[in-house]
């Protein structure tokens with residue numbers, strides 16, 4: 001008998017498939033603006049200096065014992081300060097249930113599983129568009145999905161009116177997935193004023209906000225500013241959930257270090273919730289990996305290393321902001337009659353260019369430029385060296 005004969009190959013991941021195709025292309029001109037990982041101005045992956053220094057300090061001191069089931073206590077404490085604020089009353093009052101997670105993905109999945117287990121009749125509202133893995137995560141956790149409108153294709157900005165309508169029309173007490181900053185894939189975030197209105201409407205409707213914060217620091221260059229949406233919801237007295245990732249803002253992609261937190265009504269509830277999160281993690285991976293967590297807690301726990309990190313995050317964000325300007329300038333100099341204002345209005349790692357799947361196919365086939373077919377350009381892959389080539393190719397396929 002064939003045990004596995006009925007197993008068909010899985011559909012390719014739309015994001016990871018782009019890198020495979022890029023690697024297989026022998027052209028010397030090829031450009032990868034598909035994958036969401038930061039590159040320096042020479043197109044090379046970056047290890048932050050603060051990470052190197054943390055590694056030097058850790059080297060030889062680390063035993064290889066298991067972390068507690070909930071992960072590194074220090075890493076979690078530092079993560080909560082970043083998300084909720086250094087002097088947060090919720091931290092002092094121990095109202096936050098938090099566990100180390102397998103980066104942002106693992107934090108989202110742990111939350112989704114928790115949601116399924118303890119609120120089995122709930123659904124999750126997900127923005128359209130969103131990071132494609134959000135759909136997979138809540139699907140595999142068996143939580144039914146609904147969508148809400150977010151992006152306006154004509155303005156390439158926020159569709160605030162529709163967003164507010166969908167919040168109002170959702171049943172009271174619904175769960176919503178919100179990108180805390182630097183929305184992926186659109187690069188479009190609500191303004192502070194709009195966040196206040198969203199938060200107010202969430203109060204009216206008694207909705208629960210779950211913030212996916214994969215890019216804290218990457219949007220503005222300042223992690224405090226990028227936590228603004230969360231802080232507004234906290235000020236307004238919401239209970240929230242939050243997924244944090246150190247993949248982008250510390251460049252720890254492959255270390256898989258992140259944090260899931262849930263603000264509860266009181267300390268007792270937080271203790272119960274944390275114990276249940278650990279219970280969910282136990283049969284999946286028992287306890288999380290130690291090395292990345294130690295790097296994070298070493299950096300954030302040392303004032304000198306932390307300020308080095310803050311400078312380095314700002315450096316990454318500034319380089320991306322500079323490349324947005326360069327890309328737009330180049331397109332305008334080429335005489336493109338289209339508006340490219342959105343390239344500099346959008347923030348974070350991605351530019352949602354507005355190009356059609358057919359135009360993207362032409363970029364790939366004729367110019368060896370690799371990106372997802374939804375027109376998303378990873379600005380982190382744009383450099384002084386390739387921005388002219390990229391602008392020219394975009395102009396050719398859009399004119």
Ligand code: PMP
Nearest residue numbers: 103104105131184212214245247
């Ligand atoms: N959420 C969003 C919106 C993302 O863009 C990403 C990374 N692409 C993640 C979560 C999770 O990334 P990681 O698991 O590497 O932290």
